[in-house]
Amino acid sequence: xxxxxxxxxxxxxxxxxxxxxxxxxxxxxxxxxxxxxxxxxxxxxxxxxxxxxxxxxxxxxxxxxxxxxxxxxxxxxxxxxxxxxxxxxxxxxxxxxxxxxxxxxxxxxxxxxxxxxxxxxxxxxxxxxxxxxxx
Amino acid sequence: xxxxxxxxxxxxxxxxxxxxxxxxxxxxxxxxxxxxxxxxxxxxxxxxxxxxxxxxxxxxxxxxxxxxxxxxxxxxxxxxxxxxxxxxxxxxxxxxxxxxxxxxxxxxxxxxxxxxxxxxxxxxxxxxxxxxxxx
Amino acid sequence: xxxxxxxxxxxxxxxxxxxxxxxxxxxxxxxxxxxxxxxxxxxxxxxxxxxxxxxxxxxxxxxxxxxxxxxxxxxxxxxxxxxxxxxxxxxxxxxxxxxxxxxxxxxxxxxxxxxxxxxxxxxx
Amino acid sequence: xxxxxxxxxxxxxxxxxxxxxxxxxxxxxxxxxxxxxxxxxxxxxxxxxxxxxxxxxxxxxxxxxxxxxxxxxxxxxxxxxxxxxxxxxxxxxxxxxxxxxxxxxxxxxxxxxxxxxxxxxxxx
Ligand SMILES: Nc1ncnc2c1ncn2[C@@H]1O[C@H](COP(=O)(O)OP(=O)(O)O)[C@@H](O)[C@H]1O
Ligand SMILES: Nc1ncnc2c1ncn2[C@@H]1O[C@H](COP(=O)(O)OP(=O)(O)O)[C@@H](O)[C@H]1O
Numbered sequence: 001x002x003x004x005x006x007x008x009x010x011x012x013x014x015x016x017x018x019x020x021x022x023x024x025x026x027x028x029x030x031x032x033x034x035x036x037x038x039x040x041x042x043x044x045x046x047x048x049x050x051x052x053x054x055x056x057x058x059x060x061x062x063x064x065x066x067x068x069x070x071x072x073x074x075x076x077x078x079x080x081x082x083x084x085x086x087x088x089x090x091x092x093x094x095x096x097x098x099x100x101x102x103x104x105x106x107x108x109x110x111x112x113x114x115x116x117x118x119x120x121x122x123x124x125x126x127x128x129x130x131x132x133x134x135x
Numbered sequence: 136x137x138x139x140x141x142x143x144x145x146x147x148x149x150x151x152x153x154x155x156x157x158x159x160x161x162x163x164x165x166x167x168x169x170x171x172x173x174x175x176x177x178x179x180x181x182x183x184x185x186x187x188x189x190x191x192x193x194x195x196x197x198x199x200x201x202x203x204x205x206x207x208x209x210x211x212x213x214x215x216x217x218x219x220x221x222x223x224x225x226x227x228x229x230x231x232x233x234x235x236x237x238x239x240x241x242x243x244x245x246x247x248x249x250x251x252x253x254x255x256x257x258x259x260x261x262x263x264x265x266x267x268x269x270x
Numbered sequence: 271x272x273x274x275x276x277x278x279x280x281x282x283x284x285x286x287x288x289x290x291x292x293x294x295x296x297x298x299x300x301x302x303x304x305x306x307x308x309x310x311x312x313x314x315x316x317x318x319x320x321x322x323x324x325x326x327x328x329x330x331x332x333x334x335x336x337x338x339x340x341x342x343x344x345x346x347x348x349x350x351x352x353x354x355x356x357x358x359x360x361x362x363x364x365x366x367x368x369x370x371x372x373x374x375x376x377x378x379x380x381x382x383x384x385x386x387x388x389x390x391x392x393x394x
Numbered sequence: 395x396x397x398x399x400x401x402x403x404x405x406x407x408x409x410x411x412x413x414x415x416x417x418x419x420x421x422x423x424x425x426x427x428x429x430x431x432x433x434x435x436x437x438x439x440x441x442x443x444x445x446x447x448x449x450x451x452x453x454x455x456x457x458x459x460x461x462x463x464x465x466x467x468x469x470x471x472x473x474x475x476x477x478x479x480x481x482x483x484x485x486x487x488x489x490x491x492x493x494x495x496x497x498x499x500x501x502x503x504x505x506x507x508x509x510x511x512x513x514x515x516x517x518x
Pocket of ligand 1: 055
């Protein structure tokens, strides 16, 4: 089976959240991740995609097959042009939510993935870049 | 049945709390909300009206039929000229109460409604503006 | 509109039939605690199916009532929380911790009998 | 893809069979609370073994569902959390506090019977 190196999934409805995480899991399988890591990657994508829908209404999730040296990995970039995040430090605290959430999405995703980067500009949008490597 | 676009209910006694939430529910019914949302709106009004009575002694609750694009909604403004709230962040935390309450009124109302705004000035009074939209 | 408190055999049944003001709710609380003593019943079923809203004040009073009844040596069960109100309570953060609940009056009476039978086994 | 809600004796069994959208999950929540009343069962077993992901939204909805079922006077147990998902939940920080869990349907039914018998010994 041929796998695209990069896949962009527009996030505009709830069904897209499911789609994005299923695609992510599939790529994780193909990259050689075990079943636990597949679940972690799918969960992280679910959290990031939901944040897009909830806080920015629309955006996209790009998943990509990664390689560093001879290690395979999966990368996820969740980006939107929504309202952005005013206080990045607080947004990364467990339990902080301006919505109706548990406030575990961002800090949890950070714990789940090997690499985590959060960029945001108020009025400009938000971009979360995460990666996970096969052990 | 003809519905006023806006209805102001003075809050000076406990009976007014009941009156306000019943009016709110009625407006929710007329706006096309389902039975769950009706209960949510009535509950939110009950919490806000009780806060007025308890902390400011008197004030008013204004309920209004809202429209945004082709979405119908209900708006509630609960305002008073009471003592105001010194620490807004704490007042929005679950379990914080300077009275004898469960401290769930404000944070709970925020969870219940789609839009929530809290303005307060110490010595000047408090105004809570909330909205909920028909899905 | 005070809450009627009816005696049925060894139990009291208190149907809260409409929106109560806070004061009426507090009055109900004291009256129920008194009636438990006067009638010497072993249990109380509080039916809230008539309530339009269960907000934090109501939830907290229900919690207080059931605790008071227990301190008077009887059992208490709250019945009739409608689905829409259950949902609103959860959103608000009101779980009625420590309060026994049942679907309706019938199930409530069953539960309270069972509770009465088991209270000694539990050592209280 | 709505979740089927099956009645078995005195219990409801709700197998969540595939990925649900948030909206389907919320629909399931209301439907279950209603069915508890309609069928008058004493317990509900929610089988999540078909879920591909249990993220914070799903976890929180499961928590809400079980609380609502309790307010309606019945017991609720969540079964079938797959090991990989359990691991992801822990990492995320989702402990499903206050939710009774069991390995699978069989154990869930056992647990719910036991809970029904012991509901008061637990103080609720
Ligand atoms: N894409 C986004 N755009 C704007 N704000 C966001 C976005 N993602 C997260 N946030 C902000 O960061 C907070 C924490 O996010 P998260 O940890 O995922 O918790 P939750 O989604 O449960 O609120 C959110 O409540 C929101 O204020
Ligand atoms: N209208 C008001 N005026 C002044 N203070 C208020 C008002 N509403 C709320 N507060 C303050 O905010 C706190 C939290 O309110 P809330 O969450 O409704 O909990 P509770 O009413 O149970 O105390 C109150 O204890 C009070 O100190």
